[in-house]
Amino acid sequence: MNTVSIVGVGLIGGSFALALRKAGFSGRIIGVSSPEAIRSALARGVIDEAHPLEHSAAISDLVYLSQPIERIIQTIGIIDAHVRPGTLITDAGSTKAAIVAAAGRSIRHGRFVGGHPMAGKELRGVQEAEADLFRGRPYVLTRRDNRLESWIERIGARLVILDPEEHDRLVALTSHLPQLLSTALASVIGRESNAPKVAGPAAIEMTRLAQSPYEIWRDIFSTNEGSIDAALGLFIQKLTALRHTVRHPSIEKEFETAAEISRGLREVN
Amino acid sequence: MNTVSIVGVGLIGGSFALALRKAGFSGRIIGVSSPEAIRSALARGVIDEAHPLEHSAAISDLVYLSQPIERIIQTIGIIDAHVRPGTLITDAGSTKAAIVAAAGRSIRHGRFVGGHPMAGKELRGVQEAEADLFRGRPYVLTRRDNRLESWIERIGARLVILDPEEHDRLVALTSHLPQLLSTALASVIGRESNAPKVAGPAAIEMTRLAQSPYEIWRDIFSTNEGSIDAALGLFIQKLTALRHTVRHPSIEKEFETAAEISRGLREVN
Numbered sequence: 001m002n003t004v005s006i007v008g009v010g011l012i013g014g015s016f017a018l019a020l021r022k023a024g025f026s027g028r029i030i031g032v033s034s035p036e037a038i039r040s041a042l043a044r045g046v047i048d049e050a051h052p053l054e055h056s057a058a059i060s061d062l063v064y065l066s067q068p069i070e071r072i073i074q075t076i077g078i079i080d081a082h083v084r085p086g087t088l089i090t091d092a093g094s095t096k097a098a099i100v101a102a103a104g105r106s107i108r109h110g111r112f113v114g115g116h117p118m119a120g121k122e123l124r125g126v127q128e129a130e131a132d133l134f135r136g137r138p139y140v141l142t143r144r145d146n147r148l149e150s151w152i153e154r155i156g157a158r159l160v161i162l163d164p165e166e167h168d169r170l171v172a173l174t175s176h177l178p179q180l181l182s183t184a185l186a187s188v189i190g191r192e193s194n195a196p197k198v199a200g201p202a203a204i205e206m207t208r209l210a211q212s213p214y215e216i217w218r219d220i221f222s223t224n225e226g227s228i229d230a231a232l233g234l235f236i237q238k239l240t241a242l243r244h245t246v247r248h249p250s251i252e253k254e255f256e257t258a259a260e261i262s263r264g265l266r267e268v269n
Numbered sequence: 270m271n272t273v274s275i276v277g278v279g280l281i282g283g284s285f286a287l288a289l290r291k292a293g294f295s296g297r298i299i300g301v302s303s304p305e306a307i308r309s310a311l312a313r314g315v316i317d318e319a320h321p322l323e324h325s326a327a328i329s330d331l332v333y334l335s336q337p338i339e340r341i342i343q344t345i346g347i348i349d350a351h352v353r354p355g356t357l358i359t360d361a362g363s364t365k366a367a368i369v370a371a372a373g374r375s376i377r378h379g380r381f382v383g384g385h386p387m388a389g390k391e392l393r394g395v396q397e398a399e400a401d402l403f404r405g406r407p408y409v410l411t412r413r414d415n416r417l418e419s420w421i422e423r424i425g426a427r428l429v430i431l432d433p434e435e436h437d438r439l440v441a442l443t444s445h446l447p448q449l450l451s452t453a454l455a456s457v458i459g460r461e462s463n464a465p466k467v468a469g470p471a472a473i474e475m476t477r478l479a480q481s482p483y484e485i486w487r488d489i490f491s492t493n494e495g496s497i498d499a500a501l502g503l504f505i506q507k508l509t510a511l512r513h514t515v516r517h518p519s520i521e522k523e524f525e526t527a528a529e530i531s532r533g534l535r536e537v538n
Contacts, residue, residue, distance in 0.1 A: 118467055118468075118469040119469070120469070120470070137469070138466055138467050138468075138469070140467060160466045160467060162463070162466075162467070166463065167467070169461075170461060170463055170464050170466075170467045171467055173457060173458050173461060173464055174458055174464050174467055174468045174469065174471070174472040175467075175469060175471050175472065177454065177457070178454060178471040178472055178474075178475040179471065180508065180511055180512075180515075181450055181454060181475065181508070182475065182527075182531075183511065183523060183524060183527040184504060184507045184508045184511055184527075185446065185447060185450065185504065186526075186527035186528075186530040186531045186534075187507055187523065187526060187527045187530065188442060188446070188500070188503050188504050188507050189442050189443055189530060189534070190526065190527070190529075190530035190533075191503075192438075192439060192442060194431070194435065194439055195439050195442055195443050196533055196534050197407055197429045197431075197439075198387055198407050198409060198429060198431070198436070198439045198440055198443055198444075199387075199407075199443045199534045200387040200388070200389070200406070200407070200443065200444060201389070202443070202444050202447040202448060202478055203443040203444065203447055203534060204534055204535060205447075205474060205477065205478070206447040206450065206451065206475065206478070207527075207530070207531040207534060208474065208531065209471055209474070209475070210524075210527040210528055210530070210531040211528045211531045211532060212524075212528075213524075213528075214520070214521045214524035214525065217524065218521075221515045221516055221520070222516060225515060225516055228515055229512065229515070231457070232508065232511075232512045233512075234457050234460075235453060235454065235457050235508075236505060236508060236509065236512075238453045238456050238457050239449065239450070239453045239501065239504075239505060240505065242449055242452065242453055242501075243449075243498065243501045243502075243505075246449075246490045246494060246497055246498070247490055247491060247494055251483070251490070252483045252487075254452060254456065255452060255479075255481075255482075255483035255486065256483065257455075257456060257459065258451075258452040258453075258455035258456045258459070258476075258479040259455070259479055259480045259481075259482075260459075261455040261456065261458060261459035261476070261479070262451075262455045262476040262477065262479040262480045263480060264459075264465055265455075265458070265465050265468045265472060265473055265476060266473060
């Protein structure tokens with residue numbers, strides 16, 4: 001692997017470039033992004049050079065799509081005409097089924113492997129990129145690929161192979177549902193003008209995600225509607241059951257089981 | 270104020286004792302608690318001496334009830350016969366209506382002021398007590414009282430006056446609802462054996478409260494059932510509305526409003 005293109009040089013794309021370098025990648029890293037992102041990425045040494053998509057696709061062994069989901073889908077629709085046969089194309093989108101389906105329709109010369117690094121932070125942009133952003137975090141691929149797997153291992157991430165539909169169903173529960181719970185909680189608390197006066201650590205913590213900007217959620221909602229609806233349905237059902245047992249002894253067992261699951265999530269992570 | 274009794278010398282009672290000392294209280298601090306808690310509190314210098322409830326009540330100017338809620342209600346039922354006229358009695362229970370109602374039935378010689386310091390941490394017991402636990406945190410009183418208000422100010426807490434029913438309604442939204450959401454979320458995630466593999470920071474953060482031990486929730490549920498039920502009802506209604514608008518443009522406004530509320534909670538705290 002001699003040449004890598006990062007398409008969309010923001011927090012994730014920039015971090016992937018830095019992580020590759022730190023892991024010993026000695027080839028060229030090309031950025032394809034907005035003029036501001038390119039300026040910032042060149043200044044920080046995140047990328048070596050910048051080119052338009054068509055040109056960089058034609059000279060790359062790996063094309064890393066780290067744009068918003070709908071932009072990834074658009075890029076997938078036009079990139080195949082420009083790549084050499086066998087060029088590895090992957091992405092970092094937060095949902096996988098719509099992206100992998102688009103690749104199935106459009107990628108012929110290249111080899112597409114859907115990806116989702118389960119990492120991030122509150123601030124965005126290439127100026128926030130970190131070589132260790134993926135270290136110890138799950139990195140989902142939608143199919144096996146030796147070249148990509150070996151780099152994921154070298155950047156310190158934990159490889160998880162999941163088919164696109166299973167991925168989308170699971171992240172609906174572990175990521176999209178928590179976001180909607182936090183948004184709904186903030187909304188309900190906000191109706192009471194005196195609530196902020198008594199808000200303790202629980203309210204603060206549980207409404208943090210509510211500050212997440214909608215622009216990153218629009219595409220997630222439009223590409224994972226079914227799984228999100230199912231996750232919301234399961235959750236409302238569970239919460240309604242808890243509501244009916246708040247004073248019943250059986251809720252003690254619910255607390256114990258939930259505590260165990262919560263501890264289990266931390267052991268893996 | 271020369272003599273203070275702390276009834277139930279754990280994290281909160283112990284921290285109140287340490288906070289009083291740090292704020293310049295130079296009188297006696299008596300502990301009323303289990304033998305282990307007393308040993309530990311004496312060893313750490315949290316209390317000066319220990320006596321049974323009847324004796325310490327008889328010689329105190331302030332009695333601070335920092336037991337579990339149902340124990341506070343029991344203590345309120347027997348303490349009045351032992352205090353001198355005008356003795357200030359307050360508590361640190363997480364719900365207020367049931368406690369204040371019990372005091373209304375039983376406290377004649379003493380003067381009862383319900384209290385709720387909105388502070389805590391994950392670990393419990395007097396060995397975890399800290400003089401600064403209440404600093405910058407809300408401290409609710411259910412009625413005005415010059416003596417108590419002046420000490421709350423001196424320990425660095427933010428005084429909030431709320432009647433007991435209003436307090437219980439608000440903490441149902443800001444504390445009890447978040448707990449049940451976290452428990453329900455862990456429970457729903459736990460049904461999927463692959464979910465831990467993809468659990469990122471959102472799932473970790475939103476299920477932390479689920480580790481809270483049920484023993485502290487039993488009394489909260491039994492004394493705030495109505496408000497908790499109402500808070501759950503509001504929340505389920507809001508989440509159901511969000512569910513129906515996940516792909517509708519109006520959800521953008523919901524995200525913006527929730528983000529604003531979330532930021533507002535942090536400005537106060």
